[in-house]
Amino acid sequence: MQPNDLERIARQIRRRDLQAVFEAGAGHIGGEMSCIDILTALYFRVLRISPDAPKDPGRDRFILSKGHVALALYITLAKRGFLPEDEISTFLKPMSRLNGHPNCNKVAGVETNTGPLGHGLPVAVGMAKAARITGATYHTYVMTGDGEMQEGSNWEAISSAAQFGLNNLTLIIDHNRFQQGAALKETNDLAPFAPKLAAFGWDVTEIDGNDMPQIVPALEKRTARPHAIIAHTNKGHGISFMQDTVDWHHKVPNAEQYKIALAELSEAL
Amino acid sequence: MNAVTNPPKLHDCRDAFVAMLERLGAENPRVVAVCNDSVGSSKLGGFKARWPERLVNVGIAEQNMVGVGAGLANGGLLPFVCAASCFLTGRSLEQVKADIAYSNANVKLVGISSGMAYGELGPTHHSIEDFAWTRVLPNLPVIAPCDSVETAAAVEWAAGFEGPVFLRLSRVGVPDLLPAGHKFVPGKANLLRNGDDVTLIANGTLTHRMMKAADLLAAEGIEARVLNMATVRPIDTEAIIAAVRDTGAILTAEEHSVYGGLGSAIAEVVVAEAPAPMKILGVPGIFAPTGSAEFLLDEFGMSPAAVAQAAKDLIARKPGRAPTP
Numbered sequence: 001m002q003p004n005d006l007e008r009i010a011r012q013i014r015r016r017d018l019q020a021v022f023e024a025g026a027g028h029i030g031g032e033m034s035c036i037d038i039l040t041a042l043y044f045r046v047l048r049i050s051p052d053a054p055k056d057p058g059r060d061r062f063i064l065s066k067g068h069v070a071l072a073l074y075i076t077l078a079k080r081g082f083l084p085e086d087e088i089s090t091f092l093k094p095m096s097r098l099n100g101h102p103n104c105n106k107v108a109g110v111e112t113n114t115g116p117l118g119h120g121l122p123v124a125v126g127m128a129k130a131a132r133i134t135g136a137t138y139h140t141y142v143m144t145g146d147g148e149m150q151e152g153s154n155w156e157a158i159s160s161a162a163q164f165g166l167n168n169l170t171l172i173i174d175h176n177r178f179q180q181g182a183a184l185k186e187t188n189d190l191a192p193f194a195p196k197l198a199a200f201g202w203d204v205t206e207i208d209g210n211d212m213p214q215i216v217p218a219l220e221k222r223t224a225r226p227h228a229i230i231a232h233t234n235k236g237h238g239i240s241f242m243q244d245t246v247d248w249h250h251k252v253p254n255a256e257q258y259k260i261a262l263a264e265l266s267e268a269l
Numbered sequence: 270m271n272a273v274t275n276p277p278k279l280h281d282c283r284d285a286f287v288a289m290l291e292r293l294g295a296e297n298p299r300v301v302a303v304c305n306d307s308v309g310s311s312k313l314g315g316f317k318a319r320w321p322e323r324l325v326n327v328g329i330a331e332q333n334m335v336g337v338g339a340g341l342a343n344g345g346l347l348p349f350v351c352a353a354s355c356f357l358t359g360r361s362l363e364q365v366k367a368d369i370a371y372s373n374a375n376v377k378l379v380g381i382s383s384g385m386a387y388g389e390l391g392p393t394h395h396s397i398e399d400f401a402w403t404r405v406l407p408n409l410p411v412i413a414p415c416d417s418v419e420t421a422a423a424v425e426w427a428a429g430f431e432g433p434v435f436l437r438l439s440r441v442g443v444p445d446l447l448p449a450g451h452k453f454v455p456g457k458a459n460l461l462r463n464g465d466d467v468t469l470i471a472n473g474t475l476t477h478r479m480m481k482a483a484d485l486l487a488a489e490g491i492e493a494r495v496l497n498m499a500t501v502r503p504i505d506t507e508a509i510i511a512a513v514r515d516t517g518a519i520l521t522a523e524e525h526s527v528y529g530g531l532g533s534a535i536a537e538v539v540v541a542e543a544p545a546p547m548k549i550l551g552v553p554g555i556f557a558p559t560g561s562a563e564f565l566l567d568e569f570g571m572s573p574a575a576v577a578q579a580a581k582d583l584i585a586r587k588p589g590r591a592p593t594p
């Protein structure tokens with residue numbers, strides 16, 4: 001699939017995401033909008049996966065470590081055929097299998113349960129290491145938030161991955177510059193990420209993480225060492241009043257804001 | 270029929286917590302708050318505005334947060350370490366054990382949004398293991414206040430107590446049950462209602478549900494004693510023995526797993542000191558399905574009506590009673 005088609009799909013996912021947050025009255029819209037382009041590229045072009053065989057041992061692995069944006073993953077998985085698209089309307093409803101963080105025992109395509117930050121990367125290291133031991137040829141991808149990188153467990157895993165020489169592992173950091181309560185800069189600033197990962201022995205690529213022509217080659221790139229993509233993104237990307245403000249980490253648009261946001265996302269179509 | 274009354278006002282106990290914290294902060298410049306990117310969810314905005322240099326936000330790094338708390342205490346400060354209870358206890362349990370409890374650091378651990386307060390966010394965010402994890406640690410009082418009055422009183426007590434404390438708070442609205450001016454006494458249950466047919470024991474968000482259940486039972490001529498047992502460790506052995514002696518059966522309820530929490534702590538006393546029929550209500554040892562805290566509490570048999578029914582079943586098991594068909 002070409003960048004143009006991927007961009008169209010990403011816009012559809014954004015619209016569905018906005019609608020679901022509005023209808024459910026909850027969600028993490030800022031961090032969803034920032035990473036939807038990357039999710040789209042992964043699921044509609046890069047990952048070797050099939051909804052008909054979600055447990056195929058040879059499948060590529062993807063872990064959404066920033067599990068609070070589960071809704072964006074659910075919608076992407078639904079569009080890709082892993083669950084019925086109309087099930088998205090049950091998001092957060094009593095007894096729905098779509099709760100606020102993804103559950104691998106309920107939703108096909110989810111590899112491991114996330115929600116507490118700083119868990120995905122160590123699990124991804126284990127998946128990549130397993131492929132080394134068994135000789136499997138799948139590639140493992142994991143996406144973290146930039147605030148999430150404050151968890152020490154990530155840096156333990158970064159060190160392990162370099163030690164193990166895991167060139168079958170790609171870490172994508174959704175670098176939208178904001179965490180829950182403030183900007184990273186005002187909290188515990190890890191930027192710039194690139195020299196830190198390089199110092200740990202990783203190959204690093206920096207991209208505009210909301211620009212499809214840059215996303216696809218970065219994800220498809222193979223390196224000699226573990227690969228980190230520093231994806232410079234905008235929290236709330238695509239909705240002008242949400243973009244780059246900390247307020248929209250988990251705020252829900254009111255009816256008027258919803259109309260404006262929907263119009264902005266439609267204009268882009 | 271009861272006269273129609275306005276429903277009681279519900280309080281988010283975080284408000285009582287931060288109001289007391291700010292009062293203490295104004296009186297004592299050594300009071301500091303420590304958090305993990307949780308200024309909003311811990312309601313520390315007011316504290317931060319008044320004393321920005323005394324708000325230590327380590328970012329999303331809970332193990333670091335608890336260790337930093339221990340170091341701040343060593344440096345002579347009085348830290349209140351505030352975070353979602355699931356992460357404060359689950360993520361940092363070894364720091365809580367080694368740096369706080371074992372090292373006897375004068376740190377107040379404040380677990381916010383405990384139990385199933387995060388509802389739809391799911392089991393990763395539910396903190397229904399925290400009594401079990403913390404009450405096995407020596408040297409760590411474990412306290413779950415039932416309302417805003419007790420929250421403020423427990424925070425005030427903790428500040429004056431020299432040593433570690435774990436306060437388990439919620440964000441789910443609860444009515445006030447204790448009288449204004451109530452003084453918190455650690456390890457002592459509060460008698461909220463007297464009766465001699467059965468004793469209902471709870472803490473946190475479950476105490477008011479127990480009171481409603483007692484009302485339902487009273488309407489059927491059954492007099493339940495209701496104890497609010499905020500302190501899970503040290504447990505109030507005396508009150509438990511007295512409950513068995515006077516009422517002959519104990520029903521407990523908690524926003525926690527049925528394994529290892531308040532009910533288990535009470536059962537340890539009942540088995541050893543005063544054997545009697547007992548039933549523990551809580552999350553039945555599963556990862557909860559999707560739903561709000563209130564929905565899940567009802568789902569797990571802790572609506573007032575279900576509690577009342579469980580009490581009647583328990584009474585039927587008292588020695589000398591004919592078994593129900």
Ligand SMILES: Cc1ncc(C[n+]2csc(CCOP(=O)(O)OP(=O)(O)O)c2C)c(N)n1
Nearest residue numbers: 031115116117145146147148178179180306
């Ligand atoms: C261990 C842990 N601590 C705290 C939280 C609460 N939390 C959820 S999202 C979030 C902010 C995440 O920021 P970032 O990683 O930058 O994500 P994004 O900006 O992409 O939403 C926090 C603190 C959590 N889920 N897990």
Ligand SMILES: [Mg+2]
Nearest residue numbers: 146147178179
């Ligand atoms: Mg971020």
